[in-house]
Amino acid sequence: MNKQAILITGGAGFIGSNFIHYFMDRYPDRNIVNIDKLTYAGSRNNLLEVEQNPNYQFIHGDIADEKLVTEVFQAFDITGVIHFAAESHVDRSIEDARAFVETNVLGTLTLLQAARDDWEKKGMLENRRFHHVSTDEVYGSLGAEGKFSEKTPYDPRNPYSASKAGANLLVKSFGYTYGMNIVISSSSNNYGPRQHHEKLIPTIIQKAFQGKEIPIYGDGKNIRDWLYVGDHCRALDIIFHHGNPNETYNVGGGNEKANITMAEQICGILDQMKPDIKSKLHVSSFKELIRFTIDRKGHDRRYAVDDSKLRHEMGWEPNEDLQKGLEKTVEWYVKQWELQASH
Numbered sequence: 416m417n418k419q420a421i422l423i424t425g426g427a428g429f430i431g432s433n434f435i436h437y438f439m440d441r442y443p444d445r446n447i448v449n450i451d452k453l454t455y456a457g458s459r460n461n462l463l464e465v466e467q468n469p470n471y472q473f474i475h476g477d478i479a480d481e482k483l484v485t486e487v488f489q490a491f492d493i494t495g496v497i498h499f500a501a502e503s504h505v506d507r508s509i510e511d512a513r514a515f516v517e518t519n520v521l522g523t524l525t526l527l528q529a530a531r532d533d534w535e536k537k538g539m540l541e542n543r544r545f546h547h548v549s550t551d552e553v554y555g556s557l558g559a560e561g562k563f564s565e566k567t568p569y570d571p572r573n574p575y576s577a578s579k580a581g582a583n584l585l586v587k588s589f590g591y592t593y594g595m596n597i598v599i600s601s602s603s604n605n606y607g608p609r610q611h612h613e614k615l616i617p618t619i620i621q622k623a624f625q626g627k628e629i630p631i632y633g634d635g636k637n638i639r640d641w642l643y644v645g646d647h648c649r650a651l652d653i654i655f656h657h658g659n660p661n662e663t664y665n666v667g668g669g670n671e672k673a674n675i676t677m678a679e680q681i682c683g684i685l686d687q688m689k690p691d692i693k694s695k696l697h698v699s700s701f702k703e704l705i706r707f708t709i710d711r712k713g714h715d716r717r718y719a720v721d722d723s724k725l726r727h728e729m730g731w732e733p734n735e736d737l738q739k740g741l742e743k744t745v746e747w748y749v750k751q752w753e754l755q756a757s758h
């Protein structure tokens with residue numbers, strides 16, 4: 416008998432690696448297979464603490480590689496898939512959308528087909544779960560009022576969100592057409608440790624720490640609902656194990672904040688944490704480094720998530736206070752850079 420395992424895709428990235436740490440702590444007897452292509456966004460350094468754990472297996476590969484993915488299903492008894500792997504940066508998708516379609520759409524299709532083939536052969540199609548980790552960006556952009564619910568029609572506005580909406584539709588279709596046990600979670604913007612430095616929160620921390628200009632798109636008033644990655648991991652655990660088949664669950668942080676507010680809050684934290692750097696830079700606050708830049712093309716104005724379904728049906732709610740979550744996040748990045756500098 417092959418070893419039973421959960422297949423995680425994209426586990427070397429930001430949310431996937433946080434989830435693997437969370438899952439292995441919470442379920443020390445369960446096995447994880449992590450397939451990751453290690454694009455610029457993925458790093459095995461995110462997983463150093465689990466590399467030697469006999470319950471963890473890393474496979475370096477592409478989820479769109481049909482032969483490899485089929486072999487993974489043959490080598491292990493995959494009892495569920497939690498699918499994180501994606502090209503995830505909106506700015507890159509605006510430059511060139513091809514990789515987004517290849518990974519997010521075709522890669523998702525490849526995984527769905529391999530899971531379906533394997534689980535159908537084993538008579539397990541209805542019992543084994545395929546969980547697609549998706550985004551609130553599929554719903555488009557909001558004005559000053561209202562929130563996205565699970566019933567909001569998809570209205571993606573950039574190639575990244577279009578590719579995620581496409582993947583969602585494929586996942587849903589495998590639920591209806593073949594009776595696969597699928598579930599989708601759509602979360603708002605995450606923040607926390609291990610995120611690639613190209614994204615907003617690490618960029619703000621890094622630029623401030625280095626005494627460089629902190630770039631903020633447009634007027635800085637684009638609003639996101641910030642979710643601490645640890646709260647997202649708990650939500651994913653609950654949805655993967657207890658979500659109803661064919662359902663979507665929104666996951667929000669309950670922290671609607673403009674980008675400029677986030678930048679100022681992070682600068683305030685660094686002012687307290689790194690007064691020595693601040694005085695070397697001859698500024699009274701890191702906020703003086705903030706600069707507005709030309710806006711992103713088609714920049715969605717506001718996202719806000721109605722996650723009452725997850726809260727009411729499954730009793731989940733975010734625990735992390737934004738200020739405390741940001742302090743932990745800033746501390747984590749500062750420690751990484753100080754460690755790097757000392758080597």
Ligand SMILES: NC(=O)c1ccc[n+]([C@@H]2O[C@H](COP(=O)([O-])OP(=O)(O)OC[C@H]3O[C@@H](n4cnc5c(N)ncnc54)[C@H](O)[C@@H]3O)[C@@H](O)[C@H]2O)c1
Pocket residue numbers: 424425426427428429430431450451452453454455456457458476477478479498499500501502503504517518522548549550551579601602603604605606610611
């Ligand atoms: N970061 C957020 O705020 C956020 C919010 C909502 C949803 N999501 C979704 O969550 C998932 C994870 O996001 P993230 O921020 O951790 O992304 P990330 O960019 O940090 O990580 C993506 C990971 O996928 C891997 N990968 C990319 N292409 C691959 C391929 N073809 N085959 C195998 N591995 C591949 C990368 O190497 C990387 O390790 C994505 O599906 C994203 O759409 C992210």
